Amino acid sequence: MMFAGDLARGAGDITLNYFRKEPETSKKADGSFVTIADLEAEQYLRKRILERFPDDSVLAEEEGESQGNSNRRWIVDPIDGTFAFVHGVPFYGVLISLEIDGKPVVGVINIPALNEIVWAATGLGCYLNGTPTRVSTTASLEDGLLLCTDFTACHRYGFGPAIEDLQRRAKSSRTWGDCYGYVMVATGRAEVMLDPVMNIWDCAALSPIIQEARGTFTDLSGRRTIDGGNAVATTK
Numbered sequence: 001m002m003f004a005g006d007l008a009r010g011a012g013d014i015t016l017n018y019f020r021k022e023p024e025t026s027k028k029a030d031g032s033f034v035t036i037a038d039l040e041a042e043q044y045l046r047k048r049i050l051e052r053f054p055d056d057s058v059l060a061e062e063e064g065e066s067q068g069n070s071n072r073r074w075i076v077d078p079i080d081g082t083f084a085f086v087h088g089v090p091f092y093g094v095l096i097s098l099e100i101d102g103k104p105v106v107g108v109i110n111i112p113a114l115n116e117i118v119w120a121a122t123g124l125g126c127y128l129n130g131t132p133t134r135v136s137t138t139a140s141l142e143d144g145l146l147l148c149t150d151f152t153a154c155h156r157y158g159f160g161p162a163i164e165d166l167q168r169r170a171k172s173s174r175t176w177g178d179c180y181g182y183v184m185v186a187t188g189r190a191e192v193m194l195d196p197v198m199n200i201w202d203c204a205a206l207s208p209i210i211q212e213a214r215g216t217f218t219d220l221s222g223r224r225t226i227d228g229g230n231a232v233a234t235t236k
Contacts (some may be wrong), residue, residue: 001121004096004108006112007048008119011041011094012112019113030159033082038057038062040076041094048144049074061158061201073099075204081178082111085089090114097204104226107205120212128174128187135215135235144235148169148182149177157196157230159220166192182206185233186213192221194232203231 018037025035042060049058050066057073059065074096078084081092090113098106108119118133122125126133138144146166148154150174154163165175170192176184179202180195186209195202203217203226210217210233219228 001119002097002108003052004098004106005117005119006119007045007121008094008096008108008117009112011045012110014041014044015079016112019085023072026088029034033086035082035086038082045076045078059201064236068082075099077201080202084178087162091178093179093202095179095205104204104207107208109183109205109209111180111183114184118186122208126186126209126213133214135185136191138191141169143171143192144229146173147176147181147190147193149175149181149195151175154196159196180209182233185215186210196230198229199230200227208232
């Protein structure tokens, strides 16, 4: 877990070198952004992991998977929330997870622009900047905060009626999106965070973090998976 935390800090420092400095940016085929900061941070992560664990696999958002021959796979997203990063919004993060035998057992989220780092390992708890943390004890959504990266996208992907119901029930709803929304849930500052579209590198770090914070992480069908194409984190 400490190695994963060090990795996340190092990659976060690379991103800060470009944050709010108009980094070189291009668009991928799906319309999302990629910056020089994404690429440099991912190269750093891949290099350090394979130097330390040359037999492990590494799956990263920008350059895909390098296949190893062990039962361990690192899943990394050098900048989760590149749209926020490009626009100077500090809610982006570095995501790192370690899978063993197909199960994510370590998760780290570094929010470098806010100096917040959350990490967890199965059976060892969840920590914010080294202090144990957990989900909110708020009993109902009627007293809680609902977060979503993009409520409009929820309608576009067929979740409109369900989202409208949640918004009616929640005390308040906000679009503090990407990985920072899951940090908010894991640290007791929000009750629900959901995304209608997620990739495995978006989800892998979140699962052990939310579970070790005593919450629940599933896809929107309620399956405990990191590969369901969408995600929701709750306090129960």
